[in-house]
Amino acid sequence: MSLRTNTSFSDLAALFHGGASFAVLAHYRPDGDAIGSTLALGLALQNLGKPVRFLNEDGLPANLAFLPGSHLIEKPAPGQLIDAEIVIAVDCANRERLGPTALAALANAKTWVNLDHHYSNEGYGDIHFINSAAPATGEIIYDLLAAAQLPLTPEIASNLYVAISTDTGSFQYQSTTAHTYEIAAALIRAGIDLAKLCQETYESYPLRRVELLRHLLNTMQITHDGRVASWALTRDFADSIAMQPDDSEGLIDHLRSIQGVLVAASFEELPGPDRKIRLSLRSKSPAFDVGAVCAQFGGGGHRLAAGARLTGPLSDAQSRVFQALHETFS
Ligand SMILES: [Mn+2]
Numbered sequence: 001m002s003l004r005t006n007t008s009f010s011d012l013a014a015l016f017h018g019g020a021s022f023a024v025l026a027h028y029r030p031d032g033d034a035i036g037s038t039l040a041l042g043l044a045l046q047n048l049g050k051p052v053r054f055l056n057e058d059g060l061p062a063n064l065a066f067l068p069g070s071h072l073i074e075k076p077a078p079g080q081l082i083d084a085e086i087v088i089a090v091d092c093a094n095r096e097r098l099g100p101t102a103l104a105a106l107a108n109a110k111t112w113v114n115l116d117h118h119y120s121n122e123g124y125g126d127i128h129f130i131n132s133a134a135p136a137t138g139e140i141i142y143d144l145l146a147a148a149q150l151p152l153t154p155e156i157a158s159n160l161y162v163a164i165s166t167d168t169g170s171f172q173y174q175s176t177t178a179h180t181y182e183i184a185a186a187l188i189r190a191g192i193d194l195a196k197l198c199q200e201t202y203e204s205y206p207l208r209r210v211e212l213l214r215h216l217l218n219t220m221q222i223t224h225d226g227r228v229a230s231w232a233l234t235r236d237f238a239d240s241i242a243m244q245p246d247d248s249e250g251l252i253d254h255l256r257s258i259q260g261v262l263v264a265a266s267f268e269e270l271p272g273p274d275r276k277i278r279l280s281l282r283s284k285s286p287a288f289d290v291g292a293v294c295a296q297f298g299g300g301g302h303r304l305a306a307g308a309r310l311t312g313p314l315s316d317a318q319s320r321v322f323q324a325l326h327e328t329f330s
Helices: 011-019 032-047 100-105 135-149 154-167 179-189 196-200 207-218 235-240 291-293 314-329
Strands: 002-005 022-025 050-056 086-090 112-117 127-131 220-225 228-233 262-269 279-284 305-310
Touching: 002 291, 011 127, 011 135, 011 196, 022 032, 032 086, 032 112, 032 135, 032 154, 050 100, 100 279, 112 135, 127 291, 135 154, 135 179, 135 228, 154 179, 154 196, 207 228, 228 314, 262 314, 279 314, 291 305, 291 314
Parallel strands: 022 050, 022 086, 086 112, 112 127, 228 262
Antiparallel strands: 002 127, 220 228, 262 279, 279 305
């Protein structure tokens, strides 16, 4: 079943109308879907006249500062307590990924709502609505706002467009449906500036990101009879260019794009004394479930896009993942 829920759009609409105050947040290291969904839902609640706090454990990434309302995103401070009756977590598969500082800041909330599209979602919170058939949480938010008859302002529509566009690889990935394109059409009718939004999303990267890509391509390995393409980022290189967390967003698509490659794998040494390795996997075939591979290492995600954190060193992590991929292929 792709839909798991203990609520309905009409109950959620009633909650939005009846709630006194709200906080909206998404996973740490937020991407376009995380921030776009946070802002779209939060702005819609604000338009209902509700007090809304917009939070993210890591704050607003620089590459998403063009989103309307992005200045509203707060990075919670340690020890800060935020007053909100209802907390809505969007695009976040488990409570831990909301971040320890954000969770502590919202400790006094009465009701927790979990709106998401990760099939690995643990169903945390008092109320959950998890549709793993949706290609982006932004698509769920669109349907929810429509069902609740909350107006689609150009600001809300722009956030939803970026949320859906970034999580679907510009409306290309497997989970993209006719409904996704119908939503895109509705967002254009709602008054977004399409060309400008796309340029801000896809053609406004810092040079640093392209330098990172050049380096990663030099570390590229093609293994498993051409079916796996991978690269690895050491902490030393990341530090040498003062890499920002969002710099690597989407770069893995360069590996996916190679003819014959079924799985793209990216390894990154994380900061910190324990030198954990972040693994990102992307699959080009629903027959090859990278979510299951990442689950073997304590991670999760979607069938076609998943991640995990492994113990280092880098070369050990690579060989364990290569072995797991080998076993899945055979
Ligand atoms: Mn998402």
